[in-house]
Amino acid sequence: MNRARTAHLTAWLQASPLAAVFALFFVLPLGLVLMVSFWQASEYELIPAFTGQNYLDVFTGCPVTPDGDLCVTFKTYLSTLKFSVLTWLITALLGFSIAYFLAFHIEGTLTQTVLFIVCTVPFWTSNVIRMISWVPLLGRNGLVNQTLQGMGLIDTPIEWLLFSDFSVVLAFVHLYTMFMIVPIFNSMMRIDRNLLEAARDNGASPWQTVWHVVLPLSRTGLIIGSIFVVALVMGDFVTVGVMGGQQIASVGKIIQVQTSYLQFPIAAANAVILLAVVLLMIVALMRLVNLRKEL
Template sequence: MSAPATSGHAATMPTHTVKAWWQAAPFALVFLLFFLIPLALIAMVSLWNFNEYELIPAVTLRNYFSIFEGCSHLTDNGDFCVTLSTYISTLKFCVLVWGITLLLGFSVAYFLAFHVRTPGMQTILFVLCTVPFWTSNVIRMISWVPLLGRNGLVNDVLMTLGFADKPVEWLLFSDFSVVLAFVHLYTMFMIVPIFNSMMRIDRSLLEAASDSGASGWQTLWNVIVPLSRTGILIGSIFVITIVMGDFVTIGVMGGQQIASVGKIIQVQTSYLQFPLAAANAVILLAVVLMIIWGLTRLVDIRKEL
Protein backbone atom coordinates (compact mmCIF):
# COMPACT_ATOMS: atom_id res chain seq x y z
CA MET A 1 0.00 0.00 0.00
CA SER A 2 2.91 2.37 0.73
CA ALA A 3 4.62 1.90 -2.67
CA PRO A 4 1.80 3.36 -4.82
CA ALA A 5 1.52 6.32 -2.43
CA THR A 6 5.22 7.04 -2.83
CA SER A 7 5.07 6.85 -6.63
CA GLY A 8 1.97 9.05 -6.67
CA HIS A 9 3.72 11.66 -4.55
CA ALA A 10 6.74 11.57 -6.86
CA ALA A 11 4.47 12.03 -9.88
CA THR A 12 3.04 15.23 -8.41
CA MET A 13 6.43 16.86 -7.77
CA PRO A 14 7.06 18.08 -11.34
CA THR A 15 3.61 19.72 -11.37
CA HIS A 16 4.39 21.70 -8.21
CA THR A 17 7.77 22.65 -9.63
CA VAL A 18 6.21 23.91 -12.86
CA LYS A 19 3.63 25.92 -10.91
CA ALA A 20 6.39 27.50 -8.82
CA TRP A 21 8.29 28.50 -11.96
CA TRP A 22 5.16 30.02 -13.50
CA GLN A 23 4.53 32.00 -10.32
CA ALA A 24 8.09 33.33 -10.29
CA ALA A 25 8.21 34.03 -14.03
CA PRO A 26 6.56 37.53 -13.97
CA PHE A 27 8.91 38.74 -11.24
CA ALA A 28 11.90 37.19 -12.99
CA LEU A 29 10.87 38.91 -16.24
CA VAL A 30 10.57 42.30 -14.53
CA PHE A 31 13.94 41.75 -12.86
CA LEU A 32 15.48 40.83 -16.20
CA LEU A 33 13.99 43.72 -18.20
CA PHE A 34 14.45 46.53 -15.70
CA PHE A 35 17.61 45.48 -13.85
CA LEU A 36 19.85 42.92 -15.52
CA ILE A 37 19.50 44.10 -19.14
CA PRO A 38 20.07 47.81 -18.31
CA LEU A 39 23.11 46.90 -16.21
CA ALA A 40 24.47 44.77 -19.04
CA LEU A 41 23.95 47.63 -21.51
CA ILE A 42 25.75 50.09 -19.22
CA ALA A 43 28.67 47.69 -18.80
CA MET A 44 28.79 47.17 -22.56
CA VAL A 45 28.73 50.90 -23.38
CA SER A 46 31.47 51.52 -20.81
CA LEU A 47 33.78 49.46 -23.04
CA TRP A 48 32.99 51.45 -26.18
CA ASN A 49 35.14 54.16 -27.70
CA PHE A 50 33.87 57.60 -28.67
CA ASN A 51 34.86 60.89 -30.21
CA GLU A 52 33.24 64.30 -30.64
CA TYR A 53 30.74 62.98 -33.16
CA GLU A 54 29.87 59.33 -32.53
CA LEU A 55 30.04 56.24 -30.37
CA ILE A 56 32.34 53.51 -31.64
CA PRO A 57 31.26 49.97 -30.62
CA ALA A 58 34.75 48.65 -30.00
CA VAL A 59 35.97 46.92 -26.84
CA THR A 60 38.47 49.15 -25.06
CA LEU A 61 39.49 49.99 -21.51
CA ARG A 62 40.27 53.57 -22.48
CA ASN A 63 37.39 55.00 -20.44
CA TYR A 64 38.51 53.29 -17.23
CA PHE A 65 42.13 54.35 -17.74
CA SER A 66 41.09 57.96 -18.38
CA ILE A 67 39.01 58.01 -15.18
CA PHE A 68 42.00 56.98 -13.05
CA GLU A 69 44.54 58.98 -15.01
CA GLY A 70 47.02 60.61 -12.66
CA CYS A 71 45.78 58.68 -9.63
CA SER A 72 49.03 56.76 -9.17
CA HIS A 73 50.61 59.74 -7.39
CA LEU A 74 49.63 62.91 -5.57
CA THR A 75 49.35 66.22 -7.38
CA ASP A 76 51.84 69.05 -6.95
CA ASN A 77 49.63 70.44 -4.18
CA GLY A 78 49.67 67.14 -2.32
CA ASP A 79 46.07 66.34 -3.24
CA PHE A 80 44.55 63.21 -4.71
CA CYS A 81 43.52 62.99 -8.34
CA VAL A 82 40.09 64.25 -9.37
CA THR A 83 38.50 60.79 -9.30
CA LEU A 84 39.75 59.85 -5.82
CA SER A 85 38.95 63.32 -4.45
CA THR A 86 35.42 63.03 -5.82
CA TYR A 87 34.89 59.59 -4.33
CA ILE A 88 36.26 60.75 -0.97
CA SER A 89 33.86 63.71 -1.04
CA THR A 90 30.94 61.44 -1.90
CA LEU A 91 31.87 58.94 0.81
CA LYS A 92 32.18 61.80 3.30
CA PHE A 93 28.61 62.90 2.63
CA CYS A 94 27.48 59.27 2.72
CA VAL A 95 29.01 58.61 6.16
CA LEU A 96 27.75 61.88 7.66
CA VAL A 97 24.21 61.44 6.35
CA TRP A 98 24.14 57.77 7.36
CA GLY A 99 25.20 58.55 10.92
CA ILE A 100 22.76 61.42 11.40
CA THR A 101 19.80 59.64 9.80
CA LEU A 102 20.55 56.51 11.84
CA LEU A 103 20.50 58.51 15.08
CA LEU A 104 17.35 60.41 14.17
CA GLY A 105 15.60 57.44 12.59
CA PHE A 106 16.31 55.16 15.55
CA SER A 107 15.13 57.81 18.03
CA VAL A 108 11.87 58.48 16.17
CA ALA A 109 11.20 54.77 15.61
CA TYR A 110 11.92 54.03 19.29
CA PHE A 111 9.49 56.72 20.40
CA LEU A 112 6.75 55.49 18.06
CA ALA A 113 7.23 51.83 18.94
CA PHE A 114 7.67 51.96 22.73
CA HIS A 115 6.32 55.28 24.01
CA VAL A 116 3.17 55.64 21.89
CA ARG A 117 0.79 53.08 23.33
CA THR A 118 -2.26 53.14 21.06
CA PRO A 119 -2.06 51.86 17.47
CA GLY A 120 -4.25 54.73 16.31
CA MET A 121 -1.86 57.37 17.60
CA GLN A 122 1.07 55.42 16.16
CA THR A 123 -0.62 55.53 12.76
CA ILE A 124 -1.34 59.27 13.02
CA LEU A 125 2.23 60.13 14.01
CA PHE A 126 3.65 57.80 11.37
CA VAL A 127 1.54 59.48 8.68
CA LEU A 128 2.77 62.87 9.89
CA CYS A 129 6.33 61.66 9.29
CA THR A 130 5.41 60.93 5.67
CA VAL A 131 3.80 64.35 5.01
CA PRO A 132 7.02 65.85 3.53
CA PHE A 133 7.02 63.07 0.93
CA TRP A 134 3.78 64.42 -0.50
CA THR A 135 5.79 67.14 -2.26
CA SER A 136 8.70 67.01 -4.69
CA ASN A 137 12.26 66.61 -3.44
CA VAL A 138 13.29 69.71 -5.38
CA ILE A 139 10.58 71.82 -3.74
CA ARG A 140 11.65 70.63 -0.31
CA MET A 141 15.25 71.52 -1.10
CA ILE A 142 14.40 74.95 -2.49
CA SER A 143 12.41 75.69 0.68
CA TRP A 144 15.71 75.82 2.58
CA VAL A 145 17.07 78.69 0.43
CA PRO A 146 14.98 81.52 1.98
CA LEU A 147 15.80 80.13 5.42
CA LEU A 148 19.57 79.69 5.07
CA GLY A 149 20.49 82.44 2.58
CA ARG A 150 22.45 85.61 3.41
CA ASN A 151 19.18 87.51 3.86
CA GLY A 152 17.29 84.47 5.09
CA LEU A 153 15.32 83.95 8.25
CA VAL A 154 18.09 82.12 10.13
CA ASN A 155 20.66 84.86 9.51
CA ASP A 156 18.13 87.54 10.47
CA VAL A 157 17.44 85.79 13.77
CA LEU A 158 21.15 85.27 14.50
CA MET A 159 21.97 88.94 13.88
CA THR A 160 18.92 90.14 15.77
CA LEU A 161 19.86 88.10 18.83
CA GLY A 162 23.48 89.23 18.58
CA PHE A 163 24.98 85.82 17.81
CA ALA A 164 26.45 87.10 14.54
CA ASP A 165 27.65 90.50 13.35
CA LYS A 166 27.19 89.65 9.67
CA PRO A 167 25.39 86.97 7.67
CA VAL A 168 26.82 83.48 8.15
CA GLU A 169 28.08 82.34 4.76
CA TRP A 170 28.36 78.60 5.34
CA LEU A 171 24.66 78.04 5.99
CA LEU A 172 23.87 77.79 2.28
CA PHE A 173 25.71 76.38 -0.75
CA SER A 174 28.10 74.46 1.49
CA ASP A 175 28.73 70.99 2.87
CA PHE A 176 26.44 71.87 5.77
CA SER A 177 23.47 72.67 3.54
CA VAL A 178 24.04 69.51 1.47
CA VAL A 179 24.07 67.28 4.58
CA LEU A 180 21.06 69.11 6.00
CA ALA A 181 19.07 68.55 2.80
CA PHE A 182 20.07 64.88 2.65
CA VAL A 183 18.97 64.32 6.25
CA HIS A 184 15.70 66.14 5.59
CA LEU A 185 14.99 64.08 2.48
CA TYR A 186 16.08 60.61 3.51
CA THR A 187 15.59 60.16 7.27
CA MET A 188 12.24 58.54 6.56
CA PHE A 189 14.03 55.72 4.74
CA MET A 190 15.71 54.91 8.05
CA ILE A 191 12.63 55.33 10.25
CA VAL A 192 10.37 52.88 8.41
CA PRO A 193 12.49 49.67 8.51
CA ILE A 194 13.71 50.31 12.07
CA PHE A 195 10.15 50.93 13.28
CA ASN A 196 9.04 47.72 11.55
CA SER A 197 11.78 45.75 13.33
CA MET A 198 10.96 47.28 16.70
CA MET A 199 7.28 46.44 16.38
CA ARG A 200 8.24 42.77 15.98
CA ILE A 201 10.14 42.70 19.29
CA ASP A 202 8.43 40.58 21.96
CA ARG A 203 7.57 42.97 24.78
CA SER A 204 8.05 40.20 27.33
CA LEU A 205 11.80 40.41 26.61
CA LEU A 206 11.80 44.00 27.82
CA GLU A 207 9.92 43.01 30.95
CA ALA A 208 12.39 40.20 31.57
CA ALA A 209 15.31 42.61 31.22
CA SER A 210 13.66 45.02 33.65
CA ASP A 211 12.96 42.22 36.13
CA SER A 212 16.62 41.18 35.90
CA GLY A 213 17.68 44.64 37.05
CA ALA A 214 18.77 46.07 33.72
CA SER A 215 18.62 49.83 33.40
CA GLY A 216 16.89 51.55 30.51
CA TRP A 217 20.16 52.10 28.65
CA GLN A 218 21.22 48.48 29.23
CA THR A 219 17.90 47.25 27.87
CA LEU A 220 18.24 49.55 24.89
CA TRP A 221 21.78 48.49 24.04
CA ASN A 222 21.58 44.77 24.86
CA VAL A 223 18.00 43.96 23.79
CA ILE A 224 16.44 46.55 21.49
CA VAL A 225 19.46 47.43 19.33
CA PRO A 226 20.41 43.78 18.56
CA LEU A 227 16.80 42.90 17.74
CA SER A 228 16.49 46.00 15.53
CA ARG A 229 19.63 45.33 13.50
CA THR A 230 17.68 44.05 10.49
CA GLY A 231 15.83 47.34 10.22
CA ILE A 232 19.06 49.26 10.80
CA LEU A 233 20.73 47.33 7.99
CA ILE A 234 17.86 47.82 5.54
CA GLY A 235 17.62 51.53 6.34
CA SER A 236 21.38 51.89 5.98
CA ILE A 237 21.29 50.26 2.55
CA PHE A 238 18.50 52.61 1.45
CA VAL A 239 20.30 55.75 2.64
CA ILE A 240 23.76 54.78 1.40
CA THR A 241 22.66 53.74 -2.08
CA ILE A 242 20.56 56.90 -2.56
CA VAL A 243 23.20 59.32 -1.28
CA MET A 244 26.03 57.72 -3.27
CA GLY A 245 24.20 58.23 -6.56
CA ASP A 246 22.46 61.54 -5.82
CA PHE A 247 23.42 64.55 -7.92
CA VAL A 248 20.35 66.80 -7.73
CA THR A 249 20.63 67.56 -4.01
CA ILE A 250 24.36 68.24 -4.19
CA GLY A 251 23.86 70.41 -7.25
CA VAL A 252 21.05 72.53 -5.77
CA MET A 253 22.21 72.80 -2.15
CA GLY A 254 25.90 72.96 -3.04
CA GLY A 255 25.42 75.79 -5.51
CA GLN A 256 26.92 73.67 -8.31
CA GLN A 257 30.28 74.03 -6.51
CA ILE A 258 30.58 70.64 -4.78
CA ALA A 259 31.62 67.59 -6.74
CA SER A 260 30.17 64.11 -6.39
CA VAL A 261 30.31 60.97 -8.46
CA GLY A 262 26.66 61.29 -9.45
CA LYS A 263 27.26 64.90 -10.50
CA ILE A 264 30.21 63.89 -12.67
CA ILE A 265 28.12 61.20 -14.39
CA GLN A 266 25.33 63.71 -14.99
CA VAL A 267 27.76 66.24 -16.52
CA GLN A 268 29.38 63.61 -18.72
CA THR A 269 25.96 62.51 -19.94
CA SER A 270 24.98 66.10 -20.74
CA TYR A 271 28.12 66.38 -22.89
CA LEU A 272 27.18 63.11 -24.65
CA GLN A 273 30.20 61.28 -23.22
CA PHE A 274 28.12 58.17 -22.65
CA PRO A 275 30.94 55.58 -22.53
CA LEU A 276 32.83 57.64 -19.95
CA ALA A 277 29.65 58.13 -17.90
CA ALA A 278 28.89 54.41 -18.14
CA ALA A 279 32.40 53.55 -16.90
CA ASN A 280 31.93 55.87 -13.93
CA ALA A 281 28.55 54.27 -13.26
CA VAL A 282 30.09 50.78 -13.26
CA ILE A 283 32.78 51.90 -10.81
CA LEU A 284 30.21 53.58 -8.58
CA LEU A 285 28.05 50.45 -8.64
CA ALA A 286 31.06 48.34 -7.64
CA VAL A 287 31.84 50.65 -4.71
CA VAL A 288 28.22 50.62 -3.51
CA LEU A 289 28.03 46.84 -3.80
CA MET A 290 31.21 46.49 -1.74
CA ILE A 291 29.71 48.71 0.97
CA ILE A 292 26.49 46.67 0.97
CA TRP A 293 28.49 43.43 1.04
CA GLY A 294 30.36 44.71 4.09
CA LEU A 295 27.08 45.58 5.83
CA THR A 296 25.55 42.19 5.08
CA ARG A 297 28.60 40.51 6.64
CA LEU A 298 27.57 42.08 9.93
CA VAL A 299 23.96 40.88 9.73
CA ASP A 300 22.62 37.85 7.85
CA ILE A 301 19.53 39.65 6.57
CA ARG A 302 17.97 36.52 5.06
CA LYS A 303 18.22 34.69 8.37
CA GLU A 304 16.89 37.65 10.35
CA LEU A 305 13.87 38.12 8.05
Protein backbone atom coordinates (compact mmCIF):
# COMPACT_ATOMS: atom_id res chain seq x y z
CA MET A 1 0.00 0.00 0.00
CA ASN A 2 2.80 2.41 0.93
CA ARG A 3 4.67 1.44 -2.21
CA ALA A 4 1.65 2.24 -4.38
CA ARG A 5 1.16 5.56 -2.60
CA THR A 6 4.84 6.41 -3.05
CA ALA A 7 4.67 5.60 -6.76
CA HIS A 8 1.53 7.74 -7.10
CA LEU A 9 3.22 10.65 -5.31
CA THR A 10 6.34 10.26 -7.45
CA ALA A 11 4.27 10.42 -10.62
CA TRP A 12 2.63 13.66 -9.47
CA LEU A 13 6.02 15.15 -8.58
CA GLN A 14 7.39 14.24 -12.01
CA ALA A 15 4.41 15.87 -13.71
CA SER A 16 4.39 19.00 -11.53
CA PRO A 17 7.09 21.00 -13.45
CA LEU A 18 5.26 20.55 -16.75
CA ALA A 19 1.93 21.29 -15.05
CA ALA A 20 3.38 24.51 -13.57
CA VAL A 21 4.67 25.64 -16.97
CA PHE A 22 1.30 24.79 -18.55
CA ALA A 23 -0.56 26.76 -15.88
CA LEU A 24 1.78 29.76 -16.08
CA PHE A 25 2.00 30.13 -19.85
CA PHE A 26 -1.38 28.74 -20.98
CA VAL A 27 -4.06 28.63 -18.29
CA LEU A 28 -3.19 31.96 -16.66
CA PRO A 29 -3.10 33.99 -19.93
CA LEU A 30 -6.39 32.44 -21.05
CA GLY A 31 -7.89 33.25 -17.68
CA LEU A 32 -6.77 36.88 -18.01
CA VAL A 33 -8.26 37.12 -21.52
CA LEU A 34 -11.54 35.68 -20.25
CA MET A 35 -11.55 38.11 -17.33
CA VAL A 36 -10.85 41.17 -19.50
CA SER A 37 -13.62 40.14 -21.89
CA PHE A 38 -16.12 40.97 -19.14
CA TRP A 39 -14.60 44.36 -18.29
CA GLN A 40 -15.86 47.75 -19.32
CA ALA A 41 -13.75 50.32 -21.15
CA SER A 42 -13.83 54.05 -21.74
CA GLU A 43 -11.78 56.06 -24.21
CA TYR A 44 -8.91 56.30 -21.73
CA GLU A 45 -9.03 53.34 -19.33
CA LEU A 46 -10.12 49.81 -18.61
CA ILE A 47 -12.74 49.53 -15.90
CA PRO A 48 -12.69 46.17 -14.04
CA ALA A 49 -16.47 46.07 -13.69
CA PHE A 50 -18.37 42.98 -14.80
CA THR A 51 -20.47 43.31 -17.96
CA GLY A 52 -21.62 41.06 -20.77
CA GLN A 53 -22.03 43.97 -23.19
CA ASN A 54 -18.83 43.11 -25.04
CA TYR A 55 -20.30 39.79 -26.20
CA LEU A 56 -23.54 41.50 -27.19
CA ASP A 57 -21.56 44.06 -29.20
CA VAL A 58 -19.75 41.28 -31.08
CA PHE A 59 -23.09 39.94 -32.32
CA THR A 60 -24.78 43.27 -32.97
CA GLY A 61 -27.24 42.93 -35.85
CA CYS A 62 -26.82 39.15 -36.02
CA PRO A 63 -27.74 36.93 -37.65
CA VAL A 64 -29.22 39.20 -40.32
CA THR A 65 -29.08 42.99 -40.59
CA PRO A 66 -32.17 45.07 -41.40
CA ASP A 67 -30.95 45.16 -45.02
CA GLY A 68 -31.19 41.37 -45.23
CA ASP A 69 -27.44 40.72 -45.23
CA LEU A 70 -25.50 38.60 -42.77
CA CYS A 71 -24.02 40.57 -39.90
CA VAL A 72 -20.34 41.50 -39.94
CA THR A 73 -19.42 38.84 -37.37
CA PHE A 74 -21.04 36.02 -39.31
CA LYS A 75 -19.50 37.21 -42.59
CA THR A 76 -16.08 37.36 -40.97
CA TYR A 77 -16.38 33.87 -39.52
CA LEU A 78 -17.58 32.48 -42.85
CA SER A 79 -14.61 34.11 -44.59
CA THR A 80 -12.21 32.66 -42.03
CA LEU A 81 -13.84 29.22 -42.25
CA LYS A 82 -13.56 29.38 -46.04
CA PHE A 83 -9.80 29.96 -45.81
CA SER A 84 -9.52 27.21 -43.19
CA VAL A 85 -11.40 24.61 -45.27
CA LEU A 86 -9.60 25.43 -48.54
CA THR A 87 -6.20 25.37 -46.83
CA TRP A 88 -7.05 22.11 -45.07
CA LEU A 89 -8.12 20.41 -48.31
CA ILE A 90 -5.01 21.45 -50.24
CA THR A 91 -2.54 20.77 -47.42
CA ALA A 92 -4.16 17.38 -46.76
CA LEU A 93 -3.74 16.35 -50.40
CA LEU A 94 -0.19 17.68 -50.61
CA GLY A 95 0.80 16.39 -47.18
CA PHE A 96 -0.54 12.90 -47.83
CA SER A 97 1.07 12.71 -51.28
CA ILE A 98 4.49 13.91 -50.11
CA ALA A 99 4.44 11.73 -47.00
CA TYR A 100 3.40 8.71 -49.07
CA PHE A 101 6.25 9.32 -51.50
CA LEU A 102 8.80 9.67 -48.71
CA ALA A 103 7.52 6.67 -46.74
CA PHE A 104 6.92 4.12 -49.50
CA HIS A 105 8.85 5.16 -52.58
CA ILE A 106 12.17 6.29 -51.07
CA GLU A 107 14.47 3.50 -50.02
CA GLY A 108 17.02 4.05 -47.30
CA THR A 109 16.65 5.92 -44.04
CA LEU A 110 19.42 8.38 -44.96
CA THR A 111 17.71 9.42 -48.20
CA GLN A 112 14.36 9.77 -46.43
CA THR A 113 15.97 11.93 -43.76
CA VAL A 114 17.70 14.18 -46.30
CA LEU A 115 14.50 14.69 -48.31
CA PHE A 116 12.54 15.30 -45.12
CA ILE A 117 15.03 18.00 -44.12
CA VAL A 118 14.67 19.54 -47.58
CA CYS A 119 10.93 19.88 -46.88
CA THR A 120 11.77 21.94 -43.79
CA VAL A 121 14.01 24.42 -45.66
CA PRO A 122 11.27 27.09 -45.92
CA PHE A 123 11.02 27.09 -42.11
CA TRP A 124 14.58 28.37 -41.90
CA THR A 125 13.31 31.87 -42.68
CA SER A 126 10.65 34.10 -41.16
CA ASN A 127 7.01 33.60 -42.13
CA VAL A 128 6.81 37.24 -43.16
CA ILE A 129 9.81 36.89 -45.47
CA ARG A 130 8.27 33.80 -47.04
CA MET A 131 5.04 35.68 -47.65
CA ILE A 132 6.71 38.79 -49.06
CA SER A 133 8.66 36.60 -51.47
CA TRP A 134 5.41 35.96 -53.34
CA VAL A 135 4.89 39.67 -54.11
CA PRO A 136 7.52 39.99 -56.91
CA LEU A 137 6.17 36.75 -58.38
CA LEU A 138 2.43 37.43 -58.29
CA GLY A 139 2.26 41.23 -58.55
CA ARG A 140 0.78 43.10 -61.50
CA ASN A 141 4.29 43.54 -62.90
CA GLY A 142 5.59 40.35 -61.31
CA LEU A 143 7.44 37.47 -62.87
CA VAL A 144 4.32 35.36 -63.49
CA ASN A 145 2.42 38.09 -65.34
CA GLN A 146 5.49 39.15 -67.33
CA THR A 147 6.16 35.54 -68.35
CA LEU A 148 2.57 34.93 -69.42
CA GLN A 149 2.49 38.19 -71.38
CA GLY A 150 5.84 37.41 -72.97
CA MET A 151 4.49 34.04 -74.11
CA GLY A 152 1.43 35.75 -75.55
CA LEU A 153 -0.98 33.84 -73.30
CA ILE A 154 -2.50 37.01 -71.81
CA ASP A 155 -2.80 40.60 -73.02
CA THR A 156 -3.20 42.33 -69.65
CA PRO A 157 -1.85 41.38 -66.22
CA ILE A 158 -3.95 39.03 -64.09
CA GLU A 159 -5.18 41.08 -61.15
CA TRP A 160 -6.35 38.30 -58.83
CA LEU A 161 -2.93 36.68 -58.39
CA LEU A 162 -2.05 39.05 -55.56
CA PHE A 163 -4.06 40.73 -52.77
CA SER A 164 -6.93 38.29 -53.21
CA ASP A 165 -8.41 35.13 -51.70
CA PHE A 166 -6.16 33.16 -54.04
CA SER A 167 -2.97 34.72 -52.70
CA VAL A 168 -4.10 34.27 -49.09
CA VAL A 169 -4.82 30.55 -49.58
CA LEU A 170 -1.56 30.12 -51.51
CA ALA A 171 0.40 31.67 -48.64
CA PHE A 172 -1.42 29.52 -46.07
CA VAL A 173 -0.60 26.37 -48.04
CA HIS A 174 3.02 27.45 -48.35
CA LEU A 175 3.28 28.15 -44.62
CA TYR A 176 1.38 25.21 -43.15
CA THR A 177 1.77 22.19 -45.44
CA MET A 178 4.68 20.97 -43.34
CA PHE A 179 2.38 20.75 -40.31
CA MET A 180 0.40 18.18 -42.30
CA ILE A 181 3.37 16.28 -43.71
CA VAL A 182 5.08 15.52 -40.39
CA PRO A 183 2.27 13.68 -38.54
CA ILE A 184 1.12 11.82 -41.67
CA PHE A 185 4.68 10.71 -42.42
CA ASN A 186 5.06 9.57 -38.82
CA SER A 187 1.87 7.48 -39.09
CA MET A 188 2.91 5.97 -42.41
CA MET A 189 6.30 4.92 -41.08
CA ARG A 190 4.49 2.83 -38.45
CA ILE A 191 2.53 0.85 -41.04
CA ASP A 192 3.62 -2.78 -41.34
CA ARG A 193 4.89 -3.25 -44.90
CA ASN A 194 3.59 -6.81 -44.86
CA LEU A 195 0.07 -5.38 -45.02
CA LEU A 196 0.89 -3.74 -48.35
CA GLU A 197 2.32 -6.99 -49.64
CA ALA A 198 -0.81 -8.82 -48.51
CA ALA A 199 -3.02 -6.31 -50.30
CA ARG A 200 -1.04 -6.73 -53.54
CA ASP A 201 -1.09 -10.53 -53.21
CA ASN A 202 -4.88 -10.37 -52.97
CA GLY A 203 -5.11 -8.48 -56.24
CA ALA A 204 -5.52 -4.94 -54.92
CA SER A 205 -4.45 -2.18 -57.29
CA PRO A 206 -2.10 0.57 -56.03
CA TRP A 207 -5.06 2.95 -55.62
CA GLN A 208 -7.07 0.32 -53.73
CA THR A 209 -4.10 -0.31 -51.45
CA VAL A 210 -3.81 3.40 -50.70
CA TRP A 211 -7.54 3.79 -50.12
CA HIS A 212 -8.21 0.65 -48.08
CA VAL A 213 -4.89 0.16 -46.26
CA VAL A 214 -2.66 3.24 -46.17
CA LEU A 215 -5.32 5.91 -45.68
CA PRO A 216 -7.13 4.22 -42.75
CA LEU A 217 -3.83 3.49 -41.00
CA SER A 218 -2.67 7.08 -41.58
CA ARG A 219 -5.88 8.56 -40.18
CA THR A 220 -4.29 9.51 -36.85
CA GLY A 221 -1.58 11.58 -38.54
CA LEU A 222 -4.14 13.17 -40.86
CA ILE A 223 -6.33 14.22 -37.92
CA ILE A 224 -3.35 15.63 -35.97
CA GLY A 225 -2.20 17.58 -39.02
CA SER A 226 -5.75 18.84 -39.57
CA ILE A 227 -5.90 20.12 -36.00
CA PHE A 228 -2.65 22.02 -36.48
CA VAL A 229 -3.69 23.54 -39.82
CA VAL A 230 -7.23 24.50 -38.78
CA ALA A 231 -6.09 26.08 -35.51
CA LEU A 232 -3.29 28.04 -37.20
CA VAL A 233 -5.45 29.35 -40.05
CA MET A 234 -8.37 30.32 -37.82
CA GLY A 235 -6.19 32.52 -35.61
CA ASP A 236 -3.88 33.94 -38.30
CA PHE A 237 -4.00 37.66 -39.07
CA VAL A 238 -0.55 38.42 -40.46
CA THR A 239 -0.96 36.31 -43.59
CA VAL A 240 -4.43 37.69 -44.31
CA GLY A 241 -3.15 41.24 -43.84
CA VAL A 242 -0.04 40.89 -45.99
CA MET A 243 -1.35 38.70 -48.79
CA GLY A 244 -4.83 40.22 -48.74
CA GLY A 245 -3.53 43.77 -49.06
CA GLN A 246 -5.34 44.75 -45.83
CA GLN A 247 -8.60 44.34 -47.78
CA ILE A 248 -9.77 40.89 -46.62
CA ALA A 249 -11.40 40.36 -43.25
CA SER A 250 -10.72 37.52 -40.84
CA VAL A 251 -11.46 37.00 -37.17
CA GLY A 252 -7.81 37.27 -36.22
CA LYS A 253 -7.49 40.48 -38.23
CA ILE A 254 -10.48 42.02 -36.45
CA ILE A 255 -8.96 41.17 -33.05
CA GLN A 256 -5.63 42.69 -34.13
CA VAL A 257 -7.34 45.92 -35.27
CA GLN A 258 -9.34 46.15 -32.05
CA THR A 259 -6.23 45.76 -29.91
CA SER A 260 -4.40 48.39 -31.99
CA TYR A 261 -7.19 50.83 -31.09
CA LEU A 262 -6.91 49.75 -27.41
CA GLN A 263 -10.37 48.14 -27.45
CA PHE A 264 -9.13 45.32 -25.25
CA PRO A 265 -12.43 44.10 -23.72
CA ILE A 266 -14.24 43.55 -27.01
CA ALA A 267 -11.03 42.13 -28.55
CA ALA A 268 -10.85 39.69 -25.61
CA ALA A 269 -14.51 38.76 -26.15
CA ASN A 270 -13.79 38.08 -29.82
CA ALA A 271 -10.78 35.98 -28.80
CA VAL A 272 -12.86 33.89 -26.40
CA ILE A 273 -15.51 33.28 -29.06
CA LEU A 274 -12.82 32.34 -31.60
CA LEU A 275 -11.25 29.97 -29.07
CA ALA A 276 -14.65 28.33 -28.48
CA VAL A 277 -15.21 27.87 -32.22
CA VAL A 278 -11.74 26.38 -32.75
CA LEU A 279 -12.17 24.04 -29.77
CA LEU A 280 -15.48 22.82 -31.19
CA MET A 281 -13.77 22.12 -34.51
CA ILE A 282 -10.95 20.26 -32.74
CA VAL A 283 -13.41 18.21 -30.68
CA ALA A 284 -15.26 17.28 -33.88
CA LEU A 285 -11.98 16.18 -35.48
CA MET A 286 -10.92 14.20 -32.41
CA ARG A 287 -14.19 12.27 -32.45
CA LEU A 288 -13.02 10.73 -35.72
CA VAL A 289 -10.13 8.97 -34.02
CA ASN A 290 -9.12 8.06 -30.46
CA LEU A 291 -5.80 9.89 -30.29
CA ARG A 292 -4.99 8.60 -26.83
CA LYS A 293 -5.42 5.01 -27.96
CA GLU A 294 -3.67 5.48 -31.31
CA LEU A 295 -0.64 7.31 -29.94
